[in-house]
Amino acid sequence: MPATAPTWDPAQYLRHAGHRARPFTDLLARVQDLPADPPRIADLGCGPGNVTVLLADRWPTARITGYDNSPQMLERARQHAGPTPGGGHLDFAPADARTWTPAEPCDLLVSNATLQWIPGHADRFPDWIDHLTPGGTLALQVPGNFDAPSHRLLRELAHSRRWHGRLDGVLRHDDAVLTPEAYLAHLTGTGCTADVWETTYVHLLPGEDAVLDWVKGTGLRPVLAALDDDPEARDAFVEEYRNVLRAAYPAGAHGTPFPFRRVFAVARKPEAATGR
Numbered sequence: 627m628p629a630t631a632p633t634w635d636p637a638q639y640l641r642h643a644g645h646r647a648r649p650f651t652d653l654l655a656r657v658q659d660l661p662a663d664p665p666r667i668a669d670l671g672c673g674p675g676n677v678t679v680l681l682a683d684r685w686p687t688a689r690i691t692g693y694d695n696s697p698q699m700l701e702r703a704r705q706h707a708g709p710t711p712g713g714g715h716l717d718f719a720p721a722d723a724r725t726w727t728p729a730e731p732c733d734l735l736v737s738n739a740t741l742q743w744i745p746g747h748a749d750r751f752p753d754w755i756d757h758l759t760p761g762g763t764l765a766l767q768v769p770g771n772f773d774a775p776s777h778r779l780l781r782e783l784a785h786s787r788r789w790h791g792r793l794d795g796v797l798r799h800d801d802a803v804l805t806p807e808a809y810l811a812h813l814t815g816t817g818c819t820a821d822v823w824e825t826t827y828v829h830l831l832p833g834e835d836a837v838l839d840w841v842k843g844t845g846l847r848p849v850l851a852a853l854d855d856d857p858e859a860r861d862a863f864v865e866e867y868r869n870v871l872r873a874a875y876p877a878g879a880h881g882t883p884f885p886f887r888r889v890f891a892v893a894r895k896p897e898a899a900t901g902r
C-alpha cells in the first residue's frame with residue numbers, strides 16, 4: 627500500500643466511465659457458464675458499482691455482492707443495491723482485499739482494475755480459488771501501464787528535487803502488477819485452467835488536459851491525498867504534471883489519444899475439485 631492511502635472521488639472516477647467499463651465487458655466475455663443457477667458472484671474492489679451492475683445483465687438471477695474498502699466508493703455503489711430486473715439481488719459491503727475471503731463459496735469472483743493496489747496479490751489466489759465452487763471462475767483485470775508516460779512522468783516528478791521530500795514512498799511500487807506469464811503460472815499452479823491475455827486500448831479522450839483528468843480519478847490520488855493539507859503545494863504539483871502531460875499526450879482534432887495497456891486473466895477451477 628502507498629504510505630498515504632488514496633481517498634477516492636467517485637464523481638471524478640466516473641468521468642471516464644465508458645472507457646473504464648470496456649475492459650470489464652471484455653473480461654466477462656471470456657467467462658464461461660457458471661456452475662450454479664442462481665450463481666453467487668463477488669466483485670472485489672467494486673468502486674462506484676457501475677460495472678458491478680453489468681454482472682446482472684450477464685447473469686440476471688445472480689446474487690451479487692460488491693466489496694470495497696473505500697467508504698466514498700461504497701456510498702456511491704449502494705445507489706445500485708437491491709433486487710435486479712432478472713430476479714437476482716445486488717448488495718455492497720466493506721472488505722479489505724488484502725485479507726478478505728468470501729463468506730460463502732462463489733461461482734465467480736471478479737476483480738477489475740483493483741489488484742494493482744494490493745501488493746503481493748497473487749499470493750491471495752490460492753485462498754480465493756479454494757473458496758470457489760467446483761467449476762467456478764476467478765476473473766481479473768489489472769492495468770499494465772506503469773511504464774507509460776502518464777505514470778513514468780508522475781514518478782519522475784514525485785522523485786524530483788522539489789517534491790521527493792513530500793512524496794517519498796507515496797506512489798505504488800513499479801511491480802504493482804505481474805507479467806501475463808506470471809499470472810498464468812500462478813493460476814495454473816493452483817490447478818485451474820487459465821486464459822491470460824493483454825490488450826492496449828487507445829482511448830480517445832474528450833476535453834482539455836484529458837489525460838490529467840483521467841489520472842485524477844486513479845493514479846494521481848495518492849499524491850492528492852499526501853498534499854491534501856497544503857492546497858498551494860497540491861495545485862503547484864498538478865500544474866507541473868499538467869505541463870509534462872500536455873507535451874507527452876498532445877490533443878488531436880478529435881480528442882487526445884491515450885494508449886492504455888491492460889492484463890486479463892480468467893481461471894476456472896476444475897469441476898471435480900474437492901477443495902471445500
Ligand SMILES: C[S@@+](CC[C@H](N)C(=O)[O-])C[C@H]1O[C@@H](n2cnc3c(N)ncnc32)[C@H](O)[C@@H]1O
Binds near residue numbers: 722738740844
Ligand atoms: C480503479 S477502482 C476500480 C473500480 C471498479 N472495479 C471498476 O472497474 O470501475 C479501484 C478500486 O479498488 C478499491 N481498493 C483499493 N484497495 C483496496 C483494498 N485493499 N480492498 C478493497 N478495495 C480496494 C478502491 O477503493 C477502488 O474502488
